[in-house]
Each structure stands twice: as C-alpha cells, then as structure tokens.
Amino acid sequence: MNQPHTSSITFADSHIGMPHGAGGQATRRLVEGLFIPAFRNAVLAERSDAAVFAHGSDRLAMTTDSYVVKPLAFPGGSIGDLAINGTVNDLAVSGADPLVVSASFILEAGLDVTILRREVEAMARAAAAAGVTIATGDTKVVEHGKADGLYINTTGLGRVDPRLQLGPSRVVPGDQVLVSGPIGDHGITILLARGELDLESDVRSDTRSILLLTRALRDALGSELKWMRDATRGGVATVLNELADDAGVSVFVSEERIPVRDVVRGACELLGIDPLHVANEGQFVAVVSRESADRAISALRAVPGGEGAVVLGEVRDGPVGAVFGRSDFGGTRVIDMLVGDPLPRIC
Amino acid sequence: MKFVDEFRESSIVRKVADEIRACVDPSRRYSIMEVCGGHTHAIFRFGLADLLPPNIDLIHGPGCPVCVLPMGRIDEGLEIANDPNVILAAYGDMMRVPGSRGSPLESKARGADVRMVYSPLDALRLAESNPERRVVFFAIGFETTTPATALTLLRARERGISNFFVFSNHILVNPAIRALLEMPDMRIDAFIGPGHVTTVIGCESYRFIARDHHRPLVVAGFEPVDVLQSILMILRQLHEGRAEIENQYTRAVPWEGNPAARGAIDLVFEPRESFEWRGLGAIPASGLQLRDEFGAFDAERHFGVTRRAVADPAEARCGDVLKGALKPHECPLFGKGCTPERPIGALMVSSEGACAAQYNYAHLKTTLTVGASDRDVATPSVDR
Numbered sequence: 001m002n003q004p005h006t007s008s009i010t011f012a013d014s015h016i017g018m019p020h021g022a023g024g025q026a027t028r029r030l031v032e033g034l035f036i037p038a039f040r041n042a043v044l045a046e047r048s049d050a051a052v053f054a055h056g057s058d059r060l061a062m063t064t065d066s067y068v069v070k071p072l073a074f075p076g077g078s079i080g081d082l083a084i085n086g087t088v089n090d091l092a093v094s095g096a097d098p099l100v101v102s103a104s105f106i107l108e109a110g111l112d113v114t115i116l117r118r119e120v121e122a123m124a125r126a127a128a129a130a131g132v133t134i135a136t137g138d139t140k141v142v143e144h145g146k147a148d149g150l151y152i153n154t155t156g157l158g159r160v161d162p163r164l165q166l167g168p169s170r171v172v173p174g175d176q177v178l179v180s181g182p183i184g185d186h187g188i189t190i191l192l193a194r195g196e197l198d199l200e201s202d203v204r205s206d207t208r209s210i211l212l213l214t215r216a217l218r219d220a221l222g223s224e225l226k227w228m229r230d231a232t233r234g235g236v237a238t239v240l241n242e243l244a245d246d247a248g249v250s251v252f253v254s255e256e257r258i259p260v261r262d263v264v265r266g267a268c269e270l271l272g273i274d275p276l277h278v279a280n281e282g283q284f285v286a287v288v289s290r291e292s293a294d295r296a297i298s299a300l301r302a303v304p305g306g307e308g309a310v311v312l313g314e315v316r317d318g319p320v321g322a323v324f325g326r327s328d329f330g331g332t333r334v335i336d337m338l339v340g341d342p343l344p345r346i347c
Numbered sequence: 348m349k350f351v352d353e354f355r356e357s358s359i360v361r362k363v364a365d366e367i368r369a370c371v372d373p374s375r376r377y378s379i380m381e382v383c384g385g386h387t388h389a390i391f392r393f394g395l396a397d398l399l400p401p402n403i404d405l406i407h408g409p410g411c412p413v414c415v416l417p418m419g420r421i422d423e424g425l426e427i428a429n430d431p432n433v434i435l436a437a438y439g440d441m442m443r444v445p446g447s448r449g450s451p452l453e454s455k456a457r458g459a460d461v462r463m464v465y466s467p468l469d470a471l472r473l474a475e476s477n478p479e480r481r482v483v484f485f486a487i488g489f490e491t492t493t494p495a496t497a498l499t500l501l502r503a504r505e506r507g508i509s510n511f512f513v514f515s516n517h518i519l520v521n522p523a524i525r526a527l528l529e530m531p532d533m534r535i536d537a538f539i540g541p542g543h544v545t546t547v548i549g550c551e552s553y554r555f556i557a558r559d560h561h562r563p564l565v566v567a568g569f570e571p572v573d574v575l576q577s578i579l580m581i582l583r584q585l586h587e588g589r590a591e592i593e594n595q596y597t598r599a600v601p602w603e604g605n606p607a608a609r610g611a612i613d614l615v616f617e618p619r620e621s622f623e624w625r626g627l628g629a630i631p632a633s634g635l636q637l638r639d640e641f642g643a644f645d646a647e648r649h650f651g652v653t654r655r656a657v658a659d660p661a662e663a664r665c666g667d668v669l670k671g672a673l674k675p676h677e678c679p680l681f682g683k684g685c686t687p688e689r690p691i692g693a694l695m696v697s698s699e700g701a702c703a704a705q706y707n708y709a710h711l712k713t714t715l716t717v718g719a720s721d722r723d724v725a726t727p728s729v730d731r
Contacts, residue, residue, distance in 0.1 A: 015456075017452070017453055017456050018452060018455075018456055019452075019688075025688055026688070199465070256357075262348060265348060266348060269348070269351065271439075272388075274392075325394075326394075327355075327357070327360075327393060327394065327571075328357035329357040329360035329361050329364070329398065329571065330361070330364075330394075330397060330398055331393045331394025331395055331397050331398060331571070332394040332397055333391060333392060333393070333394045334707065336707045343439035343440070343442050343443065343463065344438070344439035344440075344463075344465060345438075345439060345440050345697075345699070346438040346439060346440055346465065346466075346488075346492065
C-alpha cells in the first residue's frame, strides 16, 4: 500500500522491563528498534494492527496477540473474552471480516480446571458473537509458578473489504477523528479488580467485538473511511500519537468532547490518571474525510453499542507527530504517549 | 461531576482570565511560584499559562515529593527490598522514580517483592496477612500524606504488630519555602499556596512569608478556576502593596487546618536535624523521623540502613529551575539527556515535576507558536 515506514529509532536497552510491554514509548522502541529491522519487510513495516497482504484477488489480514491479564476474570469479562475480542478487533480495524482464529494455551500446572472450562466457554461465546471459527490450537503446560494460571495466544485471519484503502498515507489535514464510545472502562476495571487500591465502583470492562461497528462504518463510508485503530494498551492518547507520527500530521482534540463515563472520570481524578492513557477493549479511533463525519457518526450510533460515538477532533498539518488537547476556554496542552503503565498518584 | 465541573466551566474560566488581563500592569513582570506539584500538573494539564498575559511567569516549585527525594534514599529503600523476607510497599508515585541503580518497578522486575499500595493501611494489612514476612512502607510526601502514616503507626502499635516498618521520607513544606526565600538570587514575587497541605497545616503557618519576606501567598484549589482566581488575588495584593496570607480554596481548607491530623503527626514524628532535598541540598529541620517511642517500627533503625549520598550530575540545573533563575527548557539537559522516561534531574521524575510537566505538556508548543498556520491555536508559548 504505502512505502515502508523507515524508522531512525534504535533499541539500546540492556534488559526487558515491564514498560516494554505497556504499549507506550518503550514498546515502540522495542518494536521499531529491534523487531522491525530484524524481520525487515514491507508488510511488517506498515506497523498496523494486522498485516495486510494480497492473496489472489483478495487482500487478507492476519494478526496475533497474547493475553496475560491478571486477574483472569474481572467485572464485564475475562481473559477468554479478551483473547477472542482482541484479535477480532485487530482484524476489524484493518477493515477485515474475520475468517478463522487459532487459540494457543499456556497453562500453569495446578490450574483449576473449573477456571479453564469457564474461559474456554467464554471464548466459544465470544467467537459465536463475532461470527468467527476457532479452527486450530495448541496446548503447553509450564511448571507451577511460571505463569499466572493461564496465558492465551490467538491468531486471526480475515478478508479485507475490497472497497477500502486504509492507511496513514490517506490521512490529510481537515480529516475528522472519531472515537466509538466512552473510554477508559477496561483499564480502570482491571486496576480496581486487582484489589490493590481498596476502591470499589460498578465500572465494567468494555470488552466486546467491534466488528458490527466497523462494518457499519465501511458500509456508510466506503473509501472515505481512511484509518482505524483499536485503543487498547496505552489508550486513545497512544493511538492518536501513532496516527500523528505515521501520517505526518498533527491531531487536535477538543477536551470537552472526550467521552468518559462519570465513574471512570471519578476514578481517574482520584488516582491522577489521564483517561486518554487508560486501556480499552471495545473502542476504536477512526479517521474519516470531513464531509463524511456526520454520516459516520450516524452509522455508528445506529448500531447497538455505538450510541456513544463522537467526533473527538481533527487532523491538521503540523507540527508533525504532535497531539494537542484544546479546552473550550482556550488552554492547549500536549497529549503525549504513555510512559509505562498508568500508575496512581497519591502524594 | 460535582466540585469539578463548576471549576472547569469555560465561561467562568474565561471571565477570570479576562479579569487577570484587565488587572495586570504591562510595565512590570510578575514571578509567581506555585509551590505544589499538583498545581504544576494542573497548569500544564489545562494549558492555563496560555490564558495569562506574557509578563506573568509561573515558577514551578519544590512541592513534588518524589522529585525532591534524593536518589540515595531510593537506593536505601531498595536495598531493604533486596532482602527476600521483605515486602516493600510504596505509592504508585514512587514506582518509576529512579535511584542510582534503578526504580522500585525495575527492582520488582528483577525479583524484589515490591507492591503498590494506595494507603499505608494497605501496607499494614499486608503485614498482618504475611506474619512470616517483614513489610516496609516507603513513606513519602508532605504534610498531606504524613497524617495517614502517623495514624497507621498508631494502629500498628495498638495491635502489637511487630513485622511492620516505616521508611520515613516525609518532608515539610515551610522549611523548603524558607530556604528558597533566603537564597540570594531568588526572584519570586508571590506564592500560590499548596491546597492539600494547608488542609493539614493551616493558613497561619505561612505567616512568616508575609511578615518576614513581604511576599503574598494565596492558598489555592486545583481546578482551572481555582488557579486563575488565586493569581488574580495575588495580583491585587501586589498592586495594593499588600503581603498577606489569603485562602482561595475555602471549600476544602479551613483557616486553622486540621489540628487532629497535626496532633497525630506530632505524636509519632519529630523533625530531623537536616534532610537532603534533591535540587535544593540539605535543609535544616525539613524532614521527619520516627520518635524513639516508635523506634521499633523505624525501618532505618531495624535494617541498619547505610546512608548513601548520590550526587546529581553537575549539568542538571534543578536548583536554578526551582529558584526561578532558569526555565526548565534552558537547562542543558532538558529533553536531551534528561527525559521523563530516563530522568537525570529531580524535576523530570514525576509528571508533577516542573521539567516533566513542561516536557509532557508543553515542549511542542514552542514549535506550534513558531510554525502554526492557525492563529487561534497558536497560543503564546508557555515557556516564555
């Protein structure tokens, strides 16, 4: 599609730390400074949620993801839901309909089979809801103490909608940036479910398949849909920074339009966390042409679960790679990528 | 959200900003220090400097506890955590703060048992549910967090818990302000007072600032309207030649503070002769240690911690930034060797540190001002 992205990032870290997996700057350094140069090829250099490549007259999308969430179950979902929805969603934001998914299990000796059965059933339900077949799999068992009960890897293969040409090179100043609904639910749910904070609330993870939403956008917009990404680790802020970098543009967000449920906002205020940095498992960011923004919002809002879709901001020409938040009263701030995991601030 | 939305309401923010613009004397400059890191964060988070006339300089003060904590203290805490029998409990703020050999988070990744807690009571609970382990709470913060540590220690004593320890790094805000005021090249005209600290220590404790140093201080809340209103109150004092302690944050701060919380602090803690502040050096009577009566809970005594003095690199100009003598971006390390991900100097450590706040929220805005085509967005650079 586009010319391969060339990166000047080098990876000089001596050891792997938790930030390398958190989806922010350290992850990016690792991927762009080590993996991409080592595996150098045009498909990988696109750095999209799924690899897209031609197969006969079709374009196929392929993605893989490992799930290591702790705790295994949390309000609104569990690792089994995430393992299917996450992979389906990576295909969905690549403009694809999923065909098949594989599932690999890394089980810790001593895992209660009740838990395994519960998670496998959750996967089956999530797969049925997304209309995808779990076609193959693998099982490994590691010694007690070597895994948090259960890790799951899933790989998904899908067919890309032939009407679409998604990619950062299509994004131009004036394009509108949408988000599919309220942000931060998943990350805050996990933070609270770990039980370390002694805070209680009725917030639930937003884990779900976003396939129906992306389909509605595809149908309503066709080629006017330019770019999509699901806002998982690192949150919407990270996705917007990737957009700004990859497309060589800046993004301006209207602070007052950022959709956050009161309960999530309250928790974020209390913990000193920016909702834009909090992970989601059922929301995505899309870029559409200015003329099609209203149509896009109507199409999303017509789908159950898409009622909260809003225009978040717009693409401008520069400064390249920057994301700004602008409040109604005229204050502007830089919205940066997350460094490591969001941590509560107390003092 | 109640008590938040009203104080972020655009029309009110704009109105106060208009009043500030109408009030300033264009022929002079104003250097106003916000002492508290929470205010620094709010100023950058909401882009408040954009709303101010260019001759008001906001100077970001020393009120970020993790920023001013010397690296040696972090090393000492992590040395305790290297004992496999120890669980080190710390606030989230501490987790990424680097000592000379890495941060608590990195220690944890290397195998130390480091847990993030929301309150010292959570650490005490850890001690109760792990009677075979020793639990050390890495206590940090100003008078805002000290009462919670004090009450936890009182409870630990009441329950006769013997495997709970506190590594005290609690510090006091007024000795730091006094130290700044006594520096020869100090350029601060007035202070925005720390809202949360004052809920404990009360407004009267700042009297010396007005009386001895003739500088106004206005205790402020943390929303946009609060910060701007406190700046307006300061401008009025300066113009009328007044130097008084005023309270903008009346919805949270009683004038007398919280005597019960101060009582708990006094019961458990006493001032150290001197405590080292990163960027400011040693300040007399600015840190708190456990009293002898609580010596059994004192991690420093129990673990026989060896004092480590780790000097910041000489090129790091943190002290000058704190005094208002230098803007964060004027430091030779800013954004080059020293970034939030790999901080060298104190102020790059937490998002409330002046340099990290500037780096995260504002460093690109200089470019924006120079290169933007859209004037309504091209607001004045905050690092004037």
